[in-house]
Amino acid sequence: MSEILRFQDWSDPVPAGDREVVSRLPEDDDGSRPPLLFVPGMGHDGWAFAEHWLAHAASRGFPAHAVTPRADGDLRAQAHDVVQTAAALPRQTVLIGHGTGGRVVARALGRYPARAAVLVAPVLDGWAALGSALRGNPAGTVPALWGGRLRFSARQLFGPALPAEEATAHLKRIGARPRAELFGRDTLPAPVGDPPTLVVGSPDDRVVRRPALDKAAARYGGAPLLFPGMGHYLMLETSWQEPIDAILDWLQKQLPAY
Template sequence: MKVLRAREWAFPIAPVRREVRRATPEVDEGKPPVLFVPGFGHGAWVFAEHWLEHTADRGFPAYAVSLRGHGDSAKAPKATLRAYAHDVAQVAASLPRRAVIVGHGAGALVAAHALARYPARAAVLLSPVFGGAGTALRNPMLSLPALFGGGLRLPAGQLFSRELPTSASRGYAARLGRASTRAQWQLLRGRAPQPPVGDPPVLVVGSPDDRIVSDTALRRVARGYGGAPLLFPGMGHDLMLDTRWREPIDAILDWLEKSA
């Protein structure tokens, strides 16, 4: 099983301070830790809002990392997808047991790249944005600013269902940041991740009503991992913050109890 590669030694990623939020069960049941990876512009707080404590209540140690340049992690204006994947692999390797990696949005692509170097117990790709022509966004206008060095546009109306109160959706959207310009370009180029090491089970989760990721793109990513997506109709792109946030996380944890 090849995890370390020559490039990692020849061109090491610079270390940074990383924000990691956590919630642990009252009793250690021996379940694998779950590491949540937010998408571009999002920080660990998006999982700390609901999913971390809920995951811990189900007996899974729960962690969420802010990629460099996101949340309260150190600034990194020139970060690459490789650097983001390095952050995920490093945090996962620091956990007490072999981890499950859950990546959201473009963080699902970052997680997929991390899986090529970290032998995860299992993985979940949530509303995955894999970029490139092969995974078209439902609304291409969102990506136009990134072509000119601006940030990927993530308005509240594109991220959440109409069930979420406007005050909440706008409040969440106001907390979003942006990924580095270089990482955005790499996302738009859409370099496919290498196969995961150790052949872990991979679940793809999303919504057919996601206004950022098309249903076709969601199913294409799932087929690439040998399965079909688990769908939650009526929910938005940011399932972990939407009104019905309990439904997807409970389904994910049910799957982990059977598969991981």
């Protein structure tokens, strides 16, 4: 698969595109922690990580960056943007993708030798995610099947502990017209260098259900790390600190000699 991807990049290269990077750096970066590159999914940009997770990771000594791949790009172009951004960082990088950003990271892992990877509520199976969306929010989902805007609901994306006013504010910034390829299933490449990979999610997620989390984790040889009571957007929940601390703790155990 990697050879096929390399040939395609040579024969049909991804054109240059704009991408936005938001960064939060430790006050004293001694080089003992790898950079983290967060990749948002469909409907939101780097701001979703900048709300809480970037600064918190930096406070624990990790240089933290969030890249927003080109909005009009397909999955191949977005994975290219992630690889290019990671390669420009000073040290071998940890890739962290949320939602469909997890699918972008899974593709990027076939081209970039990441130090480690974390897939947060990853949408690796578009059909399963579409089925969940149609069951949970048919009125907001059906228009997207015909090129319209995908309209999410607070109940669909967030846990019950998040105050209604915060959920409403986030919803105003979330939304997208999904590409048709997101509704299908992808043949994902094997990761280059076999990096340790963690799948994180919630058993109460209404977008990525528990069976999808189990399947994603099994693909990378493990079990999902679960946070009950939270929704799809773990990084925006009231208890946002729990999953990011667990991710950083896992990284410190996996990379003790970094």
